[in-house]
Amino acid sequence: MYKVWNFVTNYSLLLIIGAVIALVWANTAGDSYHHFVEYPLWWNDHIGLTIDYWKKAYGEGYDKFGPFETEKVLTFHYLVNDLLMAFFFAIAAKEVWEAVILKNGSLRGRKAATPLFATAGGMFGPIAVYLGLAAFLGSDTYNAVANGWAIPTATDIAFSYLIGRLVFGAGHPAVRFLLLLAIADDAAGLIILAIFYPTGDLAPAWLLLSFGAAIGVYALFNWLPRRMDRHKQDRPNSTFVRQTLSFWPYLIAGALSWYGFAQSGLHPALGLLPIVPTIPHADRAFGIFSAAEQHLTDLLNMIEHALKHPVEIILFFFGLLNAGVEFKSIGDATWLVLAGLIIGKPIGILAFGWFAARPLKLGIPEGMRIIDLVVIGFVAAIGFTVSLFVASVAFPPGEVQAAAKMGALFSFAAAGISIIAGIVFRVKKQHH
Template identity: 65%
Template sequence: MPKIWNFIEEYSVLLIGGAVIALMWANNAPHTYHAMVDWELFHGGPVGHLHDDGHGHVTRSFTLHFLVNDVLMAFFFAVAGKEVWEAIALKNGSLRGKKALTPLIATAGGMIGPVTIYLLGAAVLGKFTLLANGWAIPTATDIAFSYLVGRLIFGSGHPAVGFLLLLAIADDAAGLIILAIFYPQGDLAPAWLLLSVASAVGVYLLFNRLPRMLDTGKQDRPNSTFVRKYLSFWPYLIAGAISWFAFHRAGIHPALGLLPIIPAIPHAEVDYGIFAEEEAHQHDLLNHSEHLLKKPVEAILFGFGLMNAGVEFSAMGAATTLVLAGLLIGKPLGIWAMGTFAARTLGLGLPEGMKNADLFVLGCVAAIGFTVSLFVASVAFPAGAVQDAAKMGALLSFGAAAMSFLAGWIFDAKGTRIGRAGPEPAPVIGAAE
């Protein structure tokens, strides 16, 4: 239990704290809350939300909400993107090879199921046109909270926890693609993405590839050491800022703007997996940068909760119901159905020690959307009643935790009783599962 509560403190408490403060503030003094969120830091600069003054003159408004959601959250998505990149690119990455096929197919079910439930529900309610754009909100899985609940239910050494993390990472990868393709911010101008590509290629060639080429045959690697010691992450941060600006001007959500830079950063050859204790001892520049970002990202998540969770309880409506139905019904059924199809029909199997019923329990755990669902809701709908209702659905997805414990008890998942979960280290993604 001490390690579990340490995990809560490290990864969750600030985000939850920001969300709770936002809920209390918005329901007691909504006018001051929204004034804080929309507080304009400056007007008319090169970046910010587009603002029409009503007379055909469009300028950009840089608000506190823009600072958090569009600028600072880029670092959160960079950390998530780093995990996805390592899982895909490294030789023992968890999203490579046959061992990843069943979780990847289950992930597809965990996205198809919620989308189907959401869109069918919108059609049945006669609000398809109004609500259809929120289809991606219930596809998200919150890695941190799902991991916490999964460990409590199965026990930290259970193979289902590794399966869950692999599924959540794949879900994040799909979510990033969905955000980039289906939720453009303004008019698309894809030519700007050439600037992003140029910044990524340029920083890789000049500060990663070139020093290694110059060090060929030199055991002390003087050029690479100089770059790492004296320049560190700064060239990549500058390239990231250029890429961010390019995404912003291209009409793609700029919070994704740092992702093209991640492959350019020198990285380790071994992926121990997200939350694995061994990751803390990795000293390559990519992992070093992640370690430096840990505390700032926690603070950013507090700001994200504060900026986005301020929903009045009276805002609950059809979008709330659809988001919850997609998460609480579509996720478990989709993951169970497609996971079973992969394991049995296709003969890909499940990790040793994991049974078919565990797939449904995992689906319930993966139904905790929260962070990413909130983010998607903020871009799927314009500010107003529908967006607030959809955000309420994302917040209430915490109810999936209770459903998960009930499902774990019914299907006799190992470690369902909290006391049975041993204080073992976090599971290693990429190990034989």
């Protein structure tokens, strides 16, 4: 349990502190909070918000920064959400990549089939509930909130894992099932962000820069040294690249890839994803939260460890800059996001998980019951981090975005519901 608590404190405690500060600040001095969030840091023609978009986001008082002689402005919000959060998504992508590519990876083979079906249910269920209830509320509401359909599809890995262990016990097979589901959910979420939430007019030619940087850094600093070291036990070229150049080639390639994403219209926070698979990795997976990973010396794991503390600070500022919602902003989008998560997740995960386990005969892990899928569904309904992020890109700044963010924050209620569901459905805790 210490390992899990350590992870949650590393990656989520500062996030919660930032979110709490934001909520208090926004509800006591709303104008100063929003001006802080959209404060301009750098006027330029290359990265940031367009001047017109920034004027709307900043609101009254923007003219004191004029005259405006550049096309774009880098704001505090853009710096965190669009640039620095790329490191958070890179860590998430690293876990997904290892789960898929490495020997013993958790998303490989038949053992991952039912969790992957359940993941699909955990996405389609919330979408159906969200859009269905929005349509029921009328065309005006539907048109206003429809673009937020992906907000309730998210699952916060850290908090879900923590609550899952509290409900089921550390040794219960449902915990591993939940973890597979959460990792796959993250992977699907990254794809949804890339396809459905571009940040501007698409210019796909710029992606050639991103993928060119990825191919170049892989060929020159990963494949070529290994090729030159064939039949050499001391591996001089690989050792030189590793010890002398370290992560720098990948950081430079990452910067180029990020810029390519920013200019292409795809969300730039995904800009490091093409680089993650190019970094030398371990030869087998020990699993997320595994203590063994701390002792791995491959470059990919070393980069992840080096990013741990910076990402903690980034998540603090992410919470501070995104969770500042006034309670008067609670509206239709709040309840739709919450319903999508707390109703749609359990129903979708149960329906798709049952279909995979029974009619398709893919089975579920030994020691798990079908009814446990309902409890897993409630645990997976904690959206928080990624739900907040999607809300910030699905809607422009304003009432609907604020209401949707409140729904993402309220999804913490799923933790309490999960504990109650565990009691109602008589979950037998397994600690070993």
